[in-house]
Amino acid sequence: MSHSVRIGVAGAGVFGSHHAAKYAAHPGAALIGVFDPDRDRATELAARHAATAYSAYSDLLQDSDAVVIAAPAVAHFDLASAALAAGRHVFVEKPLAESLEPALVLERRARDAGVVLQVGHQERYVLAETGLFDRDRAPQVVRCVRECKGTGRCEDVSVVQDLMIHDIDIARRLTDAPIKSVNASGDFNDAEAEITLIDETIISLKASRRAAAPDRRMTLIYDDGVVEFDFFQRTLSNSTPARLRAPISGDDAPLAFKDPLGAGADQFLHAIREREAPMVSGADGLAAVEWASKILHAMSLAEHSGEQTERLRA
Numbered sequence: 581m582s583h584s585v586r587i588g589v590a591g592a593g594v595f596g597s598h599h600a601a602k603y604a605a606h607p608g609a610a611l612i613g614v615f616d617p618d619r620d621r622a623t624e625l626a627a628r629h630a631a632t633a634y635s636a637y638s639d640l641l642q643d644s645d646a647v648v649i650a651a652p653a654v655a656h657f658d659l660a661s662a663a664l665a666a667g668r669h670v671f672v673e674k675p676l677a678e679s680l681e682p683a684l685v686l687e688r689r690a691r692d693a694g695v696v697l698q699v700g701h702q703e704r705y706v707l708a709e710t711g712l713f714d715r716d717r718a719p720q721v722v723r724c725v726r727e728c729k730g731t732g733r734c735e736d737v738s739v740v741q742d743l744m745i746h747d748i749d750i751a752r753r754l755t756d757a758p759i760k761s762v763n764a765s766g767d768f769n770d771a772e773a774e775i776t777l778i779d780e781t782i783i784s785l786k787a788s789r790r791a792a793a794p795d796r797r798m799t800l801i802y803d804d805g806v807v808e809f810d811f812f813q814r815t816l817s818n819s820t821p822a823r824l825r826a827p828i829s830g831d832d833a834p835l836a837f838k839d840p841l842g843a844g845a846d847q848f849l850h851a852i853r854e855r856e857a858p859m860v861s862g863a864d865g866l867a868a869v870e871w872a873s874k875i876l877h878a879m880s881l882a883e884h885s886g887e888q889t890e891r892l893r894a
Contacts, residue, residue, distance in 0.1 A: 588644035591651035592616035604629035657682040669696040676865030683869040687862040698858040699865030701749040702840035709836040721801035727791035744787035764878035
């Protein structure tokens with residue numbers, strides 16, 4: 581592809597605005613337009629970047645080489661499916677889809693069409709840049725906390741699919757072993773899960789979007805030490821022999837540390853030009869949705885079990 585990649589953005593909300601700004605400023609891309617059912621919102625965002633506001637999504641697809649889907653999760657399948665049917669490369673914010681079956685369909689359609697399908701699990705870029713994925717061993721224990729105050733955004737899906745899914749993606753990439761069992765509890769906005777893999781690795785996940793203060797941490801316990809990340813404070817501590825790259829904050833930090841969203845845009849454009857699988861592919865997004873589905877199922881079982889116990893006590 582010799583020309584700048586023509587990018588369309590579907591969704592003119594907060595995340596759509598962030599994505600639009602990245603591609604409008606990127607030397608390898610041309611932001612051609614924005615689609616949103618809210619015409620005024622699409623018009624405002626498009627005008628900000630001298631792009632076109634599209635009233636029909638099909639017209640945006642016709643004029644684009646690739647589309648970035650930053651709409652609510654419940655719309656991901658329809659928007660991505662139409663883009664893939666048109667032969668367009670697709671970047672879709674996490675989760676890939678709101679449930680397993682549509683995620684399976686999207687991943688298969690992207691493979692059949694031979695186009696790039698990338699999913700917005702941006703914390704993966706941060707850990708990749710540290711060199712952690714280059715280790716020749718997996719952690720024995722993974723502990724993750726991801727909490728924030730309520731914003732009202734992304735609440736069309738559970739906190740498992742909204743926040744916890746970031747840590748699901750990282751834990752999957754670090755461990756690469758099938759699930760043996762899942763125990764989980766919580767509700768739509770607060771959830772905890774403990775996953776045991778077949779190699780007895782333990783993964784503990786906690787997520788909330790009703791917390792008093794933001795908190796995003798990950799602890800990785802290896803047989804030769806401990807690695808701890810604070811994604812909110814942008815700090816890393818490491819007692820293992822691994823020579824992890826740092827700092828993860830400050831002017832000298834790589835793009836993935838300073839601007840994960842920008843790093844994702846670089847990844848997407850590179851994958852399109854080189855016809856390569858991106859770091860977070862459709863298959864990765866599908867696997868994360870599968871883990872999230874297992875957690876949600878375990879939460880449902882725990883809720884119904886608790887209700888049954890209360891009825892018996894009564």
